[in-house]
Amino acid sequence: MDLKRLKLNQYNQKLEDKNLSFRAFDIENLNISDYQKPHKNDHFFILIVEKGKIDIQIEEKVFNLKSEKISIVFPDQINFISNLSSDLKAKIILFEEVLFCSDILKNELSPYNVNLSANLNCNALHIDEFKNALVLVENIQTIYNSPTLVKKEQARFFIKIFLLGLIESIHGQHPILHQKTNQHVYIAFKKLLNEQFKSQRTVQYYAAELGITPKKLNEITKKHCSETAINAIHNRILKEIKRQLLFSDLSHKEIAFNLGFSSPSALNKFVKSKLKETPTELQNELSQIYNA
Incomplete structure (x- = not known):
């Protein structure tokens, strides 16, 4: 079976999209059929669940997502979604790999880079952390809907702040990351x-x-x-x-x-x-x- 590779530029919903390195929208605007079959992405895929339930399988693990949970799928990870509840309310962010904090994580934040993709596949946040993350997501979505040259740069920073916040959160949830040796x-x-x-x-x-x-x-x-x-x-x-x-x-x-x-x-x-x-x-x- 051939594995479909979904591309960021296939989600060009408006003229400005071809010049953007990210997309942000509610899940009802996602082409669900593509994401319900096993596939890979050429981009990062973030799923933020506000209400209801949804399952996402990443490689061999199935994650049951509900309110205040966030899943990040890295490029080329095999994944698909299923079991969407009727009351599901969720947001999607898609973005190019260039926006990820890879340079920072390879250098001054390298201790945070241990098993990072596996740890970010499913994040259960405290209510206050989730509210803060959701504000960033909504800001990103607002910019996506009406981008300007300056606002596009703002969105890039919002995405990095969002990611760094999640990385800091999992740093606290996985004590092994605190060990500074090797x-x-x-x-x-x-x-x-x-x-x-x-x-x-x-x-x-x-x-x-x-x-x-x-x-x-x-x-x-x-x-x-x-x-x-x-x-x-x-x-x-x-x-x-x-x-x-x-x-x-x-x-x-x-x-x-x-x-x-x-x-x-x-x-x-x-x-x-x-x-x-x-x-x-x-x-x-x-x-x-x-x-x-």
């Missing part, structure tokens, strides 16, 4: 793993690239994601196997070679050792989940 190593490991997992699968390789011992890398990964380094490596491979089994037209043989396995039987052995099922069984199981 976050930069964990972040570097995750970045390197995303780049090299198809060809490099040993703890020794990643430890050497990071300039630490395999034992130290294990200590760091256990602290930050509660798993050993080898499990983190294997889980990254499994994640890509699942994506390709479900959302590509590749054969199992093609997937095996694409992901660096020596043969289809090696892929089969790996999946079975981790999940106690064959790639075919896994593919059928995933199809039932995503096509239910």
